[in-house]
Amino acid sequence: QVHMVESGGGLVQAGGSLNLSCAATGKIFISMGWYRQAPGKQRELVAIVTTGGISNYADSVKGRFTISRDNGKNTVALQMNSLKPEDTAVYYCYAVSVPLANYWGQGTQVTVSS
Numbered sequence: 001q002v003h004m005v006e007s008g009g010g011l012v013q014a015g016g017s018l019n020l021s022c023a024a025t026g027k028i029f030i031s032m033g034w035y036r037q038a039p040g041k042q043r044e045l046v047a048i049v050t051t052g053g054i055s056n057y058a059d060s061v062k063g064r065f066t067i068s069r070d071n072g073k074n075t076v077a078l079q080m081n082s083l084k085p086e087d088t089a090v091y092y093c094y095a096v097s098v099p100l101a102n103y104w105g106q107g108t109q110v111t112v113s114s
Contacts, residue, residue, distance in 0.1 A: 002026035002103050006093045009108030012083055016112070020078040022093030022105055029103075031096040032069055032076035036089035036110075046091065047078060061087075083112045 008020040020034065033048025033056075047067040049055040055067050066079045076093065093105030 002095075002097065004093050004095065004103055004105040006091075006105040006108045009091060009110045011111045011113065014083060014085055014112055014114050016083050017079070017081045018083065018110060019080070020091055020093075020108060020110075022076050022095075024074045024076075024093070024095050024103065027097040027101075029074055029095040029097050031094075032074070033067060033094050034076070034078050034091055035094050036087075036091045037107075038086075038089040041089075043092070048094070049076065080110070083110075085112045085114045088112050 003026055004024045006022045012018055031048055031050050034046040035043050036046050037043040045058055046061055047057045047065055049067045049069045051071050064082045069076045088111050090107040091110050092107045095103045
């Protein structure tokens with residue numbers, strides 16, 4: 001059984017920083033990352049990283065956010081700097097397992113005030 005536990009959301013002023021973390025257990029995960037969903041909008045990819053260290057970022061967060069992963073511990077973190085009000089959303093941890101299956105965390109709220 002897969003368990004995913006997220007932490008690190010909260011309220012921050014524009015220009016500030018937050019760090020999100022996620023721990024997943026129960027399977028081998030070939031990719032781990034973060035999606036976000038703002039009110040009235042579709043869920044979108046923020047950043048994702050493979051076990052080989054290949055990462056991909058949404059254009060809107062490049063240069064501001066950094067994803068990192070500990071393969072041995074099945075954890076993934078997202079360091080978010082220079083936060084903007086438009087980064088306000090619920091952030092979801094995401095993982096792809098072997099055999100192929102998608103898993104989602106419960107979500108953590110990030111609110112950036114102007």
